[in-house]
């Protein structure tokens with residue numbers, strides 16, 4: 319940017335208001351505060367809001383001096399989507415000879431890494447009517463399966479009983495887990511006794527699942543303000559049963575395919591609690607959907623050129639304009655959209 323003669327970059331400045339005209343549907347200026355607290359205004363023919371998937375709707379909703387509900391229609395803040403990340407099971411590979419180099423983290427001289435992941439084919443996902451999912455695999459050296467965890471519990475419980483404690487209330491459950499996972503339990507015992515690594519290798523599955531667009535999954539503002547006087551965010555992130563079902567069904571299909579090919583089996587380890595899908599459940603830092611794109615203002619905030627419906631000179635870019643979120647990392651698409659928007663604006667300004 320330093321090298322560009324037509325770019326001026328102001329650092330350590332925060333936009334605190336987008337000022338829209340009272341009669342015309344155009345943004346007139348931005349109010350900006352610098353680190354020393356000095357306020358300034360910036361005027362332009364065209365404006366682009368690119369503050370990220372949470373701050374984009376926040377800025378629009380906060381700009382409520384002329385329009386009480388802020389700039390943009392009722393879809394602003396709705397359809398918040400993320401990539402729910404969880405560890406929903408393990409792959410128990412048999413045979414030990416599978417070449418899994420592609421699925422390991424292969425380091426590059428730059429410090430980045432390349433890693434293969436498993437997906438259902440588009441045809442299968444469509445036929446099953448489920449969302450996209452992707453799975454990466456990490457070789458797992460901790461407690462490997464429920465059966466192994468239960469064996470440890472049985473050992474502790476029996477030790478307590480022998481030294482005068484009561485009988486385990488969950489003996490049957492743990493015994494059941496050991497029996498169901500007997501192949502992994504037996505090979506782990508053999509591994510411990512002989513020091514041999516055995517021929518069953520256990521890989522932890524890490525999943526990211528696409529989330530279906532849901533208008534109730536939503537960013538709104540609360541009355542509490544930050545140091546700049548901007549109202550803070552309340553996020554109601556709702557995932558749907560179809561998202562969870564998509565994950566379980568993908569695991570089942572993967573397990574069936576691994577069994578059919580003789581590679582091994584998949585153990586599904588999903589929690590019954592819908593608020594926690596698996597033992598480790600988090601997110602991907604990919605905030606999307608909150609100013610979604612649609613040609614119809616009923617269904618979206620921005621049009622096909624990223625322009626806010628009903629405002630002539632305000633554009634939004636970032637993953638907030640995504641209508642669906644897929645399972646892949648978003649930044650490449652964000653950059654593509656930004657380059658496309660730059661071309662569009664250049665056309666407008668030079669017409």
Ligand SMILES: Cc1cc2nc3c(=O)[nH]c(=O)nc-3n(C[C@H](O)[C@H](O)[C@H](O)COP(=O)(O)OP(=O)(O)OC[C@H]3O[C@@H](n4cnc5c(N)ncnc54)[C@H](O)[C@@H]3O)c2cc1C
Nearest residue numbers: 331332333368369370373603635636637647648649650652
């Ligand atoms: C830990 C982590 C790991 C990630 N890993 C990946 C990955 O591997 N691959 C991938 O594709 N994505 C990854 N992401 C997501 C990726 O960082 C985002 O999708 C991407 O940065 C979004 O780009 P953006 O330009 O829309 O928003 P941002 O990068 O969030 O940029 C918004 C900018 O606006 C500024 N801003 C906000 N409010 C104001 C205001 N009021 N006034 C002035 N400026 C303002 C912010 O300071 C910021 O500089 C990761 C994110 C995190 C947090």
